[in-house]
Amino acid sequence: MKSWPLYEVFIRSKAGLHHKHAGSLHAADPEMAIENARDVYCRRNEGNSIWVVLSSDITASNPAENEELFDPAEDKIYRHPTFYEVPEGVKHL
Amino acid sequence: MNIIDIESGFQEKIDKDIRIEPRDWMPDNYRQTLIRQISQHAHSEIVGMLPEGNWITRAPSLRRKVALLAKVQDEAGHGLYLYSATETLGIERDELIEQLHSGKAKYSSIFNYPTLTWADMGAIGWLVDGAAILNQIPLCRCSYGPYARAMVRICKEESFHQRQGFEIMDTLCKGTPAQKAMAQDALNRWWWPSLMMFGPKDAESTHTAQSQKWGIKRFTNDDLRQKMIDMCAPQADHLGITIPDPDLKWNEERGHYDFGEINWDEFWAVVKGHGPCNKERLDARIKAWEDGAWVREAATAYAAKKENQIMTKTQAV
Numbered sequence: 001m002k003s004w005p006l007y008e009v010f011i012r013s014k015a016g017l018h019h020k021h022a023g024s025l026h027a028a029d030p031e032m033a034i035e036n037a038r039d040v041y042c043r044r045n046e047g048n049s050i051w052v053v054l055s056s057d058i059t060a061s062n063p064a065e066n067e068e069l070f071d072p073a074e075d076k077i078y079r080h081p082t083f084y085e086v087p088e089g090v091k092h093l
Numbered sequence: 094m095n096i097i098d099i100e101s102g103f104q105e106k107i108d109k110d111i112r113i114e115p116r117d118w119m120p121d122n123y124r125q126t127l128i129r130q131i132s133q134h135a136h137s138e139i140v141g142m143l144p145e146g147n148w149i150t151r152a153p154s155l156r157r158k159v160a161l162l163a164k165v166q167d168e169a170g171h172g173l174y175l176y177s178a179t180e181t182l183g184i185e186r187d188e189l190i191e192q193l194h195s196g197k198a199k200y201s202s203i204f205n206y207p208t209l210t211w212a213d214m215g216a217i218g219w220l221v222d223g224a225a226i227l228n229q230i231p232l233c234r235c236s237y238g239p240y241a242r243a244m245v246r247i248c249k250e251e252s253f254h255q256r257q258g259f260e261i262m263d264t265l266c267k268g269t270p271a272q273k274a275m276a277q278d279a280l281n282r283w284w285w286p287s288l289m290m291f292g293p294k295d296a297e298s299t300h301t302a303q304s305q306k307w308g309i310k311r312f313t314n315d316d317l318r319q320k321m322i323d324m325c326a327p328q329a330d331h332l333g334i335t336i337p338d339p340d341l342k343w344n345e346e347r348g349h350y351d352f353g354e355i356n357w358d359e360f361w362a363v364v365k366g367h368g369p370c371n372k373e374r375l376d377a378r379i380k381a382w383e384d385g386a387w388v389r390e391a392a393t394a395y396a397a398k399k400e401n402q403i404m405t406k407t408q409a410v
Contacts, residue, residue, distance in 0.1 A: 003187045004393065006180065023243070024177040026186055028392035029399060040173050043166065044250070063117045 006055040007033040009040075011047035019051050027052075107308045112238040115181040123307055126300065128182050129198075130309065131240050135175035136193045136200035140374050142168045144208040145217065153211060160257045161214060167254065171247045178239040194379050196366070203290050205368030212265055212272075212279035218258015220280075220287040223325065226251055227317050228291065236308030259328065266332045273334070280329065281337045288352075289360045291318040322350045 004026040010019035022041040027033035033052040152158035192198035232244040265276040292314040304310035340353035
């Protein structure tokens with residue numbers, strides 16, 4: 001018999017925060033994945049909202065292409081406030 | 094880039110304490126070592142439920158029962174975190190289960206000892222979980238990200254396991270002479286197997302050097318074993334029971350306890366399948382898996398049926 005598909009589990013620990021990846025688990029369908037995620041990842045009030053998504057539906061960037069993907073941001077220090085000079089005595093900048 | 098450059102780049106990352114993630118390049122031996130170690134760890138959590146499950150219905154009070162139940166549930170959860178971490182290395186869950194059932198994969202030998210009395214629940218929490226925590230804390234900084242993250246979660250949850258065990262021991266030791274004798278008997282039976290949990294002596298440990306180089310292992314077996322003994326000796330004094338080792342003695346000069354020789358013949362015999370409960374544990378696992386087959390099939394059929402209904406509805410619209 002084919003085994004149950006793998007789901008990735010995301011949990012929001014409290015209202016106002018992002019859902020965060022907690023781990024993965026197998027389940028027959030998404031409803032069961034949520035029920036299992038409650039038992040596996042929320043035994044101690046770790047969350048108040050659960051997302052599950054089939055692992056096979058996630059498209060991930062390739063670490064071998066990290067240079068092309070992330071390096072362009074590296075030399076753009078002018079995107080940070082510390083790049084700019086603030087004249088002495090000027091406030092609220 | 095040739096393979097030597099890639100390998101040295103990998104080692105450089107580890108030396109700089111940069112975590113390795115599932116899609117990163119890694120040497121095949123690193124992958125295989127992790128699959129072996131993490132799955133063995135997962136199997137230990139799963140098989141580890143059996144000796145304690147034996148006592149849930151006979152816990153002496155509701156307080157003890159809910160604690161033991163919660164502990165066993167945690168172990169199921171910990172097994173699942175670890176199976177998921179193993180699967181990120183490119184092996185399927187079914188294959189892992191199959192390796193456990195066929196005896197190809199090992200689990201911690203400690204679970205091949207029987208739980209004869211209620212005091213064993215105390216000794217297991219105190220000693221077995223105590224040893225597990227010492228082993229696991231350094232793994233929170235393991236070079237492989239998914240394993241390290243699972244360990245952080247596990248360590249957070251497990252500190253209650255050790256405490257509830259010690260509380261059971263403490264209560265028995267303050268009880269009647271018969272209860273205290275029961276606690277002493279449990280200590281006598283679990284002490285040496287708990288020390289064996291750290292594995293063979295460093296000189297005989299085949300994986301230690303490479304695992305340390307790869308940042309999988311941070312301390313050696315002997316270092317951790319010494320920590321365990323230094324931790325437990327004063328705790329046994331508090332309980333007023335005696336660790337069954339005539340050579341156990343504080344060594345002022347070393348700043349550690351000296352201790353007697355472990356029975357390594359027993360260690361290897363249990364590893365090779367000749368412990369008191371090896372067969373019973375595996376049989377129980379296989380039976381649970383086979384008895385659950387119809388549930389897995391029914392859930393799969395139900396999921397397929399629902400999927401079909403949704404498709405038919407969509408088509409009707």
